[in-house]
Amino acid sequence: MSTAQLPKEVYENVQRFAAGDDNAQLKGKLLKLIYLINKLPADAALDIGLKATDDVLADLLVTDLASGSSDLRKQLPDLLHKLQNDDRLIMSLAGSNGLEYRLQTVESSAWYEEFRAQEAELKASPQRIEQQRADLFKARFADVLKKVRVVQGKDNVERRLTPTYDETLPKDNDKALYLWIQDGWQTEEKSVIAEAKSKRADNPTLFAFLRSQNKTELTNAIVSLESARATLRKKGTPATEQGRDAQRSMESRERNADKELKDLLDAVFAGARVFQAGGQEVTEGNELSDRINRAAKASAIRLYKDFDIADSDHWSKVLDEARKGNLEALKAVGHTQEADKQPVCQKLLAYIGPGKKGSEIRDNFESPPFGWPRDAIDGALFALLSSGHIRAMDASSKLVDAKSLDRNKLTQASFRQESITITPPQLIKIRQLFSAVGVACQPKEELAKVPMLIAKLRDLAGKAGGVAPAPLPPKLTAIEALESQSGNGQLLELYTRNDELVALAKQWTTTAEAIHKRLPVWSQLTSLLEHAKELGPYEDIAAEKDAIQTQRSLLAEPDAVRPLLDRTADLLRQALNAKLQGFTTAFATQQAHLTADADWNKLSADQRTKLTQDHHLEPLKPIDLATPDQLQDALDDCNLDHWISKTQALSSRFDAARHSAVLLLKPNVVHVAIPKRTLNNEAELKAWLAEVEQLLAEKLKIGPVAL
Incomplete structure (x- = not known):
């Protein structure tokens, strides 16, 4: 006091405690000891590990070394608690070795007063405390349910467990998996048990009850925790060291309250009871989550009592194969008979009846009492569609089969049972039709192979007609009637039209072969006739060709195209031979003139050979024009008009050869x-001769002249 180191209030309390009983005197000693420890230099205290903790205080207060500090260790926590919370003379801070105590300061007193104000405000509002308790229970239950995973069957189909905290059970409690959670703060335990017992033993609802225990302690812990948090928020970040000590003390109080609250919640939830409808308590499992998980799996079996019919992890394989049109897709789930004998398929057929939407089918079988996985529903549906036991139409009312139905649009499709039955003798005759058309088909493949048969028939029909002069493409009435059906309806249509389709296939094949044989002749006629446009008979032949094209009489009997081709070939052969003869005659004339030329004869044999090659003066080689193909090749190589040009060019080629001969003999010759x-009279002739004479005279002055 004399140095103003010890606060007056603390000194007075030390004096007051000294005059009291043993506990009071011990409290006074604690105050002095806490004061002295915290007055030590920080480094020195740290070096020797001296801190004002429970254990250190107990050891330093020992007066009987033989007895030790064990009794004091038991007494001090309660005394320190009173000094902090009742007398408000000390405060606690969380340290590395546990709680450390210091004397209360003006700043810490202000923090403590705020804490008490928050505490009083919260205690005055019990509804807030109740809401905090309810929220804590819900949050803890949410953590518990994170460990719960309800699955069913070989494919581990996940089931949704829905927690509900309402005062009464949901009305649809018999159609969903509910966990009804109640507690002893709101409801009596016996009423929850009675509610569980009142439900049928096949009801899937689960009942969870939290017993009301440690009510006061739980309330105090909630109040202490929320008050500490509110104080920390309101006070914010202090600027002084004393303020930071007060903040740390309040944070320590918050942590202690939080730990105490968690321990109390652990105790409450450890004693939670779980019941199934009918009143049977679930006791197996160390953790609450284990007990709920066991109960939920049992309730899932109650809710989805028909689940076992579709319990297989191979439905995805059924789905994949059925979408390919495989009639034995159900083998993946161990079924080898007809699709309509498989239990899942039987249920679907019974439900579909005269007609159901895909969305209705899924909703029905994904809901209780089935709860089937979507692969099982879709797999069975596609297997029935592939086998022809049902038929399907898409959103535009177009018939679709297992291969063309898009699974993503299955909910928009409509399904109905197939009312047509195909007998084994009918199937035999249908397979004979497949064979006659040229499509391989084994037993049980009939429906899957129908698209291939239709494609084959369309191909045959397409080749049995075409662009004029071929016949018009045949009508596809029979094929379109077949395409308008689906499932067993298609098979019945095949059976009914068996003879008709076999006859059509043969007829179309014969027609296609005839077209294939005669069309090349027509193409040759068309090509050759292009070379005959300047010939006299062309108009008559072209008119006959046009008539064949207009009347599409390519396949007429007797054949009208071949004689027309022969006439055209004869006409062109005669015309081409005439051109070749004209060329040969002109070539012989020019060859004779060259041979008689004096300058040409002065050349050596080698020189004449070279000039002959350079100017292409070889005689025409024989050309074979016996067949239309040879005639076509000859005319494509050089048509009639070009032969005229070639004949006219002979004189120029020979003149060029003679000029080249003169140049070899007389290099300075002037050409x-x-x-x-164009001379019209004798006068013009004389004038022209004079002009030529003058021209030649001038050129002769330069050198020899070649004309």
């Missing part, structure tokens, strides 16, 4: 081109 004129 003179005589002016060309």
Whole structure:
């Protein structure tokens, strides 16, 4: 006091405690000891590990070393608690070795007063405390349910467990998996048990009850925790060291309250009771989550009592194979008979009846009492569609089969039972039709192979007609009637139209072969006739060809195309031979003139051979025109008009050869081109001769002249 180190209030309390009983005197000693420890230099205290904790205080207060500090260790926590919370002379801080105590300061007193104000406000509002308790229970139950996973069957189909805290059970408690959670703060335990017993033994509802225990302690822990949190929020971040000590003390109080609350909740939830409808308590399992999990799995079996019919982890394989049209897709789930004999398929058939939407089918069998996985529902549906026991139409009312139905649009499709039955003798005759058309088909493949048969028939029909002069493509009435059906309806249509389709297939095949044989002749006629446009008989032949095309009489008997081709070939052969003869005659004439040329004869044999090759003066080789193909090749190589040009060009080629011969003999020879004129009388002739004479005279001055 004399140095103003010890607060007056603390000094007075030390004096007051010294005059009291043993506990009071011990409290006074605690105050002095806490004061002295915290006055030590921080480094020195740290070096020797001296801190004002429960254990250190107990050891330092020992007066009988033989007895030790065990009795004091038992007494001190309660005394320290009173000094902090009742006398408000000390405060606790969380340290590395546990709680450390310091004397209360003006700043810490202000924090404590705020804590008490928050505490009083919360205690005055019991509904807030009750809401906090309810929220804590819900949060803890949420953590428990995170460990619960309800699955059923070989494929581990997950079931949803829905917690509900309402005062009464949901009305649909017999159609869903509910966990009804009640507690002793709101409801009596016996009423919850009575409610569980009142339900039928096949009801799937679960009942969970939290017994009311440690009510006061739980309330105090909630109040202490929330008051500490509110104080920390309101006070914010202090600026002084004393303020930071007070903050740390309040944080320590918050942690202690939080731990105490968790321990109390652990105790409450450890004693939770779980019942199934009918009143049977579930006791197996160390953890609450284990007991709920066991009970929920049993309730799932109650809710989905028909689940076992579809319990297999191979339905995805059934689905994949059925969508490919495989009639034995159900083998994946161990079924080898007809699809309508499989239990899941039987249930679907009974439900579909005269008609159901895909969405209705899924909703019905995904709900209780079935709860079937979607692969099982869709797999059975596609297997029935593939086998022809049901038929399907898409959203646009177009018939679809197992291969063309998009699974993503299954809910929009409509399904109905197939009312048509195909007998074994009918199936035999249908397979004979497949064979006659050229499509391989084994027993039980009839429906799957119908698309291939239709494609084959369409291909045959497409080749039995075409662009004029071929016949018009045949009508596809029979094929369209077949395509308008589905499932067993298609098979019945095949059986009914068996003879008709076999006859049509043969007829179309014969027609296609005839077209294949005659169409090349027509194409050759068309090509050759292009070369005959300038010939006299062309118009008559073209008119006959046009008539064949207009009347589509390519396949007429007797054949009208071949004679027309022969006439065209004869006409072109004669015309081409005439051109070839004209060329040969002109070539012989020019060859004779060249042979008689004096300058040409002055050349050596080698020089004449080279000039002959350079100017392409070889005689025409024989051309074979016996067949239309040879005639076509010859005309494509050089048509009639071009032969005229080639014949006219011979004189120029021979003149060029003669000029080249002169150049070899007389390198300085001048080649003179005589002016060309049209002469009308003798006077014009004399004038032209004079002009030519003058031109030649001038050129002769330069050197020899070649005309």
